[in-house]
Amino acid sequence: MAEQIIEFKVQRYKQGQPAPTYQTFKTLCDDNTTVLVALQDIRRDQDGSLVLRHSCHHASCGTCGMRVNGKEELGCVVKVLDLGTSTVTVEPMRNMPIISDLVVNMEPFYDRYNAVGMPYVRQSEYLDEADLAEGLEAYQRYENCIECNLCVSGCPIMGSDELYLGPATLAAARRVIEEPRGVPTKPLLDWVDSENGCWRCHVAYECNTACPSEVYPGDQIMALRRDLTKRKFRGLFGRGGKG
Amino acid sequence: MPDIQPTTDKARPKSSLKAWFHPRGRSISTIAFALNRLTAIGLTLYLFLHLVVLSQLLRGPEGWNSFVSIAKSPIFLTLDVILLFGVVYHMFNGIRVALVGMGVANQRQKGLFYGLVGIALILFVVGAVLIYTK
Amino acid sequence: MASFHAVIIGGGGTGAAVAHDLTLRGYKVTLVERGEVTSGTTGRHHGLLHSGARYAVKDKESAVECIDENMILRRIAPGSFELNDGLFVALTEEEANYSHEFIEACHECGIPARRLSAKEVLACEPNVNPDVIMGVQVPDATMDAMRMPLRFFATAKHSGATIKTYTEVVDFIKRGNAVSAIRVRDHTTNKEYEIGGDIFISAAGAWSGKIGDMVGVEVPIRPSPGVMLAVRGRLCNMVINRLHASGDGDIIVPQRALSVVGTSSWVVDDPDNLGLPRDHIDMMIKYGSELIPGVRTAPFRAAWSAARPLIGPRGADTGRELSRTFKCFDHADEGVEGFVTITGGKATTLRGMAEATANVVCQKMGLEIPCGTREFTLLPHTAYYA
Numbered sequence: 001m002a003e004q005i006i007e008f009k010v011q012r013y014k015q016g017q018p019a020p021t022y023q024t025f026k027t028l029c030d031d032n033t034t035v036l037v038a039l040q041d042i043r044r045d046q047d048g049s050l051v052l053r054h055s056c057h058h059a060s061c062g063t064c065g066m067r068v069n070g071k072e073e074l075g076c077v078v079k080v081l082d083l084g085t086s087t088v089t090v091e092p093m094r095n096m097p098i099i100s101d102l103v104v105n106m107e108p109f110y111d112r113y114n115a116v117g118m119p120y121v122r123q124s125e126y127l128d129e130a131d132l133a134e135g136l137e138a139y140q141r142y143e144n145c146i147e148c149n150l151c152v153s154g155c156p157i158m159g160s161d162e163l164y165l166g167p168a169t170l171a172a173a174r175r176v177i178e179e180p181r182g183v184p185t186k187p188l189l190d191w192v193d194s195e196n197g198c199w200r201c202h203v204a205y206e207c208n209t210a211c212p213s214e215v216y217p218g219d220q221i222m223a224l225r226r227d228l229t230k231r232k233f234r235g236l237f238g239r240g241g242k243g
Numbered sequence: 244m245p246d247i248q249p250t251t252d253k254a255r256p257k258s259s260l261k262a263w264f265h266p267r268g269r270s271i272s273t274i275a276f277a278l279n280r281l282t283a284i285g286l287t288l289y290l291f292l293h294l295v296v297l298s299q300l301l302r303g304p305e306g307w308n309s310f311v312s313i314a315k316s317p318i319f320l321t322l323d324v325i326l327l328f329g330v331v332y333h334m335f336n337g338i339r340v341a342l343v344g345m346g347v348a349n350q351r352q353k354g355l356f357y358g359l360v361g362i363a364l365i366l367f368v369v370g371a372v373l374i375y376t377k
Numbered sequence: 378m379a380s381f382h383a384v385i386i387g388g389g390g391t392g393a394a395v396a397h398d399l400t401l402r403g404y405k406v407t408l409v410e411r412g413e414v415t416s417g418t419t420g421r422h423h424g425l426l427h428s429g430a431r432y433a434v435k436d437k438e439s440a441v442e443c444i445d446e447n448m449i450l451r452r453i454a455p456g457s458f459e460l461n462d463g464l465f466v467a468l469t470e471e472e473a474n475y476s477h478e479f480i481e482a483c484h485e486c487g488i489p490a491r492r493l494s495a496k497e498v499l500a501c502e503p504n505v506n507p508d509v510i511m512g513v514q515v516p517d518a519t520m521d522a523m524r525m526p527l528r529f530f531a532t533a534k535h536s537g538a539t540i541k542t543y544t545e546v547v548d549f550i551k552r553g554n555a556v557s558a559i560r561v562r563d564h565t566t567n568k569e570y571e572i573g574g575d576i577f578i579s580a581a582g583a584w585s586g587k588i589g590d591m592v593g594v595e596v597p598i599r600p601s602p603g604v605m606l607a608v609r610g611r612l613c614n615m616v617i618n619r620l621h622a623s624g625d626g627d628i629i630v631p632q633r634a635l636s637v638v639g640t641s642s643w644v645v646d647d648p649d650n651l652g653l654p655r656d657h658i659d660m661m662i663k664y665g666s667e668l669i670p671g672v673r674t675a676p677f678r679a680a681w682s683a684a685r686p687l688i689g690p691r692g693a694d695t696g697r698e699l700s701r702t703f704k705c706f707d708h709a710d711e712g713v714e715g716f717v718t719i720t721g722g723k724a725t726t727l728r729g730m731a732e733a734t735a736n737v738v739c740q741k742m743g744l745e746i747p748c749g750t751r752e753f754t755l756l757p758h759t760a761y762y763a
Contacts, residue, residue, distance in 0.1 A: 001655070015566045032653055032680065044649045051543050051564045053413040055420025058607040058679035060632060061523040063413060063420075070268025077679050095262075097250060100543065100565035103413070108250050110762040115245050120456050120524070120757075126611040126634075131500040133462050133514055134491065139614035140459045142521060142633045147759075156273060159262020163247050191244035203340045204276035205352055206269060214634060219350060226346030 002031045006080055008038060010050070011091040013098050020098065022089075023047075029080040035090065036064050036075035039102075051101040059212050062148030066102050067091040072150040072210035093153035095162075108162070109149050112169040116188065118143060119181045144215045145172060151207035151217045163196045167207035167217030170198050174220040177227060189228065198224040275356050279336050282329040289326055324371045331370070335363035380405050381742055384559060384574035386546055386588055387581035388412075389419035390724050393529035394731030394750070395580055396538045401749040402735060406538040407572060409561055411545035414530055414761075415523045417648075418582050419724065421683035423605050423630045423639040425616060426450065426458055426518040427725040430465060430490060431623065433482035439702045440486040446726045447516060450525070453728075454755050457525050459631070463517025463616035466498060466509045468667060472620045473510040479620060480513055490515050504612045504669045517616040519632050524758040526727065531761035532753070549577075549592050555714035556592065576738055579718040583648035583684035589718060594708045596718050600648040600684040603640035604657035606665065608675035612636040617668050625657075626664025635678055638665035642685075651682040688721040703730045705737045717741070 006029045013020040025042045033041075036054055043050040055061040057076045064075040069089050080088060096104035124139040132139065151167035152158050158166050165173075173192050177185045192198045198221045207217040264277050299306045313319055339355045342348055348355060383399050385392045388410025396408045410416070429443030451458065467473040476492065483490035491514040498505055498512035505512075534540055541561070547569065548560040558573040579588045579596075589596035611631045619627035630637045641657045658680045665672035688704050703722030708714075719734040732748045739746055 032655070032658075034679075037653075040649075048545070049562075049564050049567055051412075053416070055413065055415045055523040057421050057681035057683075058605070058635065058637065060424075060521070060607070060635065061415075061420050063416075063523070067268060072268065076681070103543070103565075106762045110759055111245075112247055114759045114763050120521075121459060124459075124461075124611070124614050126631075127503060127614055130503055130614065131497075133464075133501045133615060135514075136460070136462060139461050141611065141614070141631070142459060144634065146633075154269070156262045156265075156269075156276060159265075160260070162249050165247065187244050196247060202276055202279070203272070203343060203352070204269075205272035209270045209272070218352075222343050222346050225344050229345065 002081060004029055004081060004086075006038070007087040008042060009087055009089045010039070010042075010101070012050075012101055013092075014049075014100055024087075031079065031081050033080050034076055035066075035068050035073070035078045035080055035088065038080050038088075039075065039090065051099070051103050053103050060146060062146030062213070065093050065148040065150045065153065067093060067153070072154045072206075074148060074150070074212045077212065093149055095153055095155070095158045096149065104149070106147075106149060109147070109152060109166075109168065112165050113147065113172060115191075116169060116172040116176060117183050118145075118172040118176050119183070122175075122179060122181075143172075143175060144213045145175075146213045148212065150210040150212060151215075154206035154210035156204050156206065157200055157202055161196070161200065164200045165192065165197050167201075167221065168215075170201075170224060171207075171215050171217035171220035174224050174227075177224070189231065192224055193228050198228070271353065271356065275336055275339075275360070278332060279340070282333040285325075285329045286333060289329070320374055323374050327370045327374070328367050331363040331367045332360065335359040381575040381744075382407065382573070383576050383578060383738065384409070384572055385578045385580055386559070387417070387579065387584065388414040388530075388540065388542060389417050389580065389582050390415070390526035390529070390727040391419075391582060391719055391722065391730050391734075392580035393526045393533065394727040395578055395719065395734050396533040396540070397529045397536075397753075397755075398728075398731040398735040398748060398750050399738065400533045400536045400538045401753060402739065402744075402746040404738075406533065407541065407574065408533075408538060409541045409544045409546060409559070409572070411543070411564070413542055414540065415526055417584065418683050418685065419526050420523040421605075421681060422522050422724055423628065423637045424520050424522045424632050425463075425628065425630050425725070426520045427723065428463060428515040428517045429486055429488050430463070430479070430483050430513070430515040430517070431618065433486050433488060434479060435622065436702070437482070437486055440482075440488065442702065442726050442729055443723075444486060444488045444516075446729050447518070449728060449751055450520075450725070451518075453750070453753060454525060454528050457520060457528060457758070459519035459614075461518065461614045461616070461631070463515050463618055464493070464498060464502060464505075465513040465515065465618045465620040466505055466668065467511050467620040468506060468508055470510065475622075476511060476513060476620060483513075483515065488515060502613050502615060502617065504671050505617060506668060506670055513620060514615075517618070519616060519630055520724065521632075521758075522724065526724070527758040527761050528755035529727070531756040531758060535756055535760060546588065546591070549716075551713075553714075554712055556716045575715070576741065577716045578734060578738065579716070580720075580734075582686040582720060585686065585718050585720045587648075592708070592713060592716055594706075594711050594713050594716070594718075596706065596720065597688060598720055599644050599687045599689050600646070600651075601642055601644045601687045602651040602682045602684045603642050604653065604661060604680065604682050605637055605639040606658055606661040606680045607632075607635045607637045607678040608672060609635060609678050610671070610675050612669045612671045612675065619664075619668060624664075626661045627668075629665060629668055629672070636669075636672070636675065638662075638672060645684070648684040651684055653680060653682050685723075686720045703733070705730075705734045707737055707741065709741070
């Protein structure tokens with residue numbers, strides 16, 4: 001079993017402090033230790049004031065989004081020794097107000113994301129050859145998006161224009177338009193068809209790279225553009241209004 | 244649907260230009276994006292420069308001839324080569340952006356990048372050789 | 378009524394539900410949590426909404442609690458579950474024989490249980506071990522371990538409860554024999570301050586032993602961790618259980634695009650130091666692939682430990698023998714007033730635990746206010762951050 005002492009360079013910030021600083025900790029990691037567990041070990045053994053978010057530990061809740069060696073990651077699924085660096089730099093996500101240390105304020109995320117009103121369950125597309133068990137209408141599963149904000153952190157447009165709806169919200173809007181489940185789609189299409197909506201994207205595809213949960217927001221934004229282009233053409237030829 | 248309000252939280256980092264050109268932890272697609280922005284700015288500046296140059300024509304044959312002699316200097320040729328890069332890169336990456344933007348091949352945007360920008364680079368090299376040797 | 382101030386320690390599912398319940402009963406509520414909400418055990422379990430079938434034979438009390446709360450949660454938290462039912466599958470003759478006792482016990486507890494032939498099992502769940510002999514369908518479901526409790530937090534917050542995250546209790550302040558305030562440290566500012574209150578409720582789960590030590594009362598709690606393994610790909614739509622008395626690696630919970638295999642059981646002293654025994658991960662792969670052979674070949678996503686808060690004497694050794702029910706301790710019995718502990722239980726019964734706790738609190742305060750949470754539809758989880 002490989003074991004190694006790894007140096008963690010962690011961005012620290014407490015409210016009232018003028019600017020964030022970096023602090024270095026050393027901790028023992030084996031080949032199962034994730035960045036999240038290493039940070040929890042540091043908090044337990046070295047500095048109880050280290051503030052971080054975490055919950056499920058298996059990439060299902062989306063709370064432990066952070067930047068590991070500069071890249072947007074969920075700390076719970078990145079194994080420290082797989083990074084291959086003797087110093088691991090850990091910073092909070094970009095483009096969001098920092099609350100403390102590695103925790104950002106998620107309100108700006110939910111301000112837009114909630115407006116979409118995406119239902120949280122969808123029909124399961126897995127094992128669609130299976131018979132339905134008695135008493136069920138359809139096999140269900142949760143939507144892919146785990147609201148981790150990593151796509152928003154990676155997006156270069158989000159960094160320059162904070163009014164942009166952003167990849168997560170646009171991807172959610174696209175899911176509703178694809179499968180409305182009772183949510184009206186016309187207001188949503190109008191909403192994303194604006195300068196701060198899907199046309200604001202400049203195709204850097206960082207959201208696709210950052211997404212840990214197979215949402216691929218970049219593809220969804222492009223699909224929205226296709227939907228909107230179709231709608232515009234239909235409108236030109238007098239077959240609009242279907243929305 | 245709601246309008247998005249700017250956050251008043253001072254702790255939100257502000258970094259317009261840095262956000263576009265910051266390469267750390269980012270992938271090839273951001274480089275494509277950043278180059279597209281750079282070449283766009285360059286081409287816009289060039290457009291104005293071009294108008295200034297063309298306006299020399301208003302000053303009669305002498306003005307134009309003196310410009311042509313500058314235009315044959317090696318420094319100016321190098322500027323031409325840079326311009327050529329801007330044109331071919333922006334054109335071919337623009338084709339990629341348009342294609343994925345129409346939902347065509349958006350799963351293959353990286354392949355498109357290497358393919359189209361590859362063609363752009365070949366055209367650029369050929370063009371640069373022609374500019375210097377002609 | 379005079380508005381009493383209740384201070385809850387611990388921002389897991391139990392704390393969330395207690396905050397919601399007491400807010401509805403008219404209390405002024407403040408909840409403190411040293412990290413993010415649901416950062417302890419709550420967010421980390423495999424996400425099973427129990428039908429109670431697992432406990433029907435040996436622990437009827439827990440089984441009945443589960444099926445009651447299962448049905449209530451479906452009603453008050455619509456849209457928060459993957460409602461695909463569960464299957465208990467028998468892989469040996471012994472397990473098939475056990476099914477008679479099992480189904481009978483389920484029916485006694487009011488848990489719908491339907492016998493399926495091997496062919497029916499495989500038609501519904503083609504990835505299940507083809508050697509399956511028979512199965513039993515029960516109303517299990519999948520929950521999002523973090524987002525379901527978050528609905529309680531969201532609702533409590535919008536009804537006026539104050540939720541202070543990253544706020545750790547460092548000391549208890551007593552007046553005479555009664556707890557009168559807690560001293561807390563806000564980790565986002567590194568500042569300490571006091572929060573006074575009329576009643577203090579420890580909902581710290583596996584950490585309630587530590588909180589009890591700070592107050593000077595004995596809370597018989599054993600942090601009993603289990604290892605879980607998540608693999609990529611959804612290998613089943615229903616929750617797949619092994620049809621036998623509770624054991625290691627006997628459940629696969631599908632969740633989003635993952636399959637979660639659980640779990641093992643041992644006991645530790647420090648809930649902050651669980652470790653992740655390698656042999657337990659191997660055990661999850663071994664036993665998990667007996668249920669669904671695809672577990673062995675599916676790509677690894679994550680392995681982790683979570684500490685159950687089991688009630689029991691400190692001498693217990695594996696945790697399997699401990700009951701899964703919950704208990705509310707009024708420490709007045711030990712001479713400390715103004716302090717109660719709610720612990721034990723499981724995610725499925727969080728609302729019921731809160732109801733019992735709030736009843737104890739009301740009784741201590743000399744109030745008679747009925748519980749309102751059974752019919753109160755919760756806000757969506759996203760309302761917590763907005």
